[in-house]
Amino acid sequence: SIQFKSQAEHRASSNIPSRRIEDMTNLLKESEEKRDSLEKSLVEVRNELSKVKKNSSLTNDINPESKGQLILTGFTAVTGPGIIVTLNDSKVALEKGENPANGIVHNEDLLKVANELNASGAEAISINGNRMIATSEISCAGPTILINKNRVAPPFEIIAIGKAETMTAALEMRGGILETVKFFGLESKIEKKDQVTVPAYTGSVDFKYSKPVINMSKGEM
Numbered sequence: 001s002i003q004f005k006s007q008a009e010h011r012a013s014s015n016i017p018s019r020r021i022e023d024m025t026n027l028l029k030e031s032e033e034k035r036d037s038l039e040k041s042l043v044e045v046r047n048e049l050s051k052v053k054k055n056s057s058l059t060n061d062i063n064p065e066s067k068g069q070l071i072l073t074g075f076t077a078v079t080g081p082g083i084i085v086t087l088n089d090s091k092v093a094l095e096k097g098e099n100p101a102n103g104i105v106h107n108e109d110l111l112k113v114a115n116e117l118n119a120s121g122a123e124a125i126s127i128n129g130n131r132m133i134a135t136s137e138i139s140c141a142g143p144t145i146l147i148n149k150n151r152v153a154p155p156f157e158i159i160a161i162g163k164a165e166t167m168t169a170a171l172e173m174r175g176g177i178l179e180t181v182k183f184f185g186l187e188s189k190i191e192k193k194d195q196v197t198v199p200a201y202t203g204s205v206d207f208k209y210s211k212p213v214i215n216m217s218k219g220e221m
Helices: 017-054 056-061 064-073 106-118 166-171 176-181
Strands: 005-007 078-088 123-129 137-141 146-147 150-153 156-159 189-196
Touching: 017 156, 056 137, 078 106, 078 166, 106 123, 106 137, 106 146, 106 156, 106 176, 123 189, 156 189, 166 189, 176 189
Parallel strands: 005 137
Antiparallel strands: 078 156, 078 189, 123 156, 137 146, 146 150
């Protein structure tokens, strides 16, 4: 099953050699150029998909396997039964000497919820409108959180499509993520819905290691 990633913060060092800084700057520039190229390609793919959707006869010709792949990749919005999980920072006043970080929702909390939902059969997940896919990252960015490189802030609305009873039981199990956040005074709520909608993924896709195999014979597939 898919496991979403949490990107750790690294403290900057004032002793980084100038040559290393130059290399990092060049690498950043190359990464941004690659991202722009991927986003352009993604727009082209979405345009083609939009044309297919407008032509009902072509849409009906898409086989079930291809439709399933569209759902799994996250490039199309999906709807179905599921749950809405809401997480919010604590409204309880801090006691003297208490760590203020205890009363806020962290990226790790969202990561654990997303992975628990995925493990319990969720077919599609979004957090504050950001569709989660295989390469999605949830990282800390100061007072806010980054999901798919987009800044999000509380309250966090996590929508998941799947069997509501199973997903709810996974989140509410003893010693689970919701019991943990409640222990620290964070607000949490689960709503079971007959129908929810998870939006399509709108970011770029950056494969760090994988690349397509060209001219693959049928026997190698």
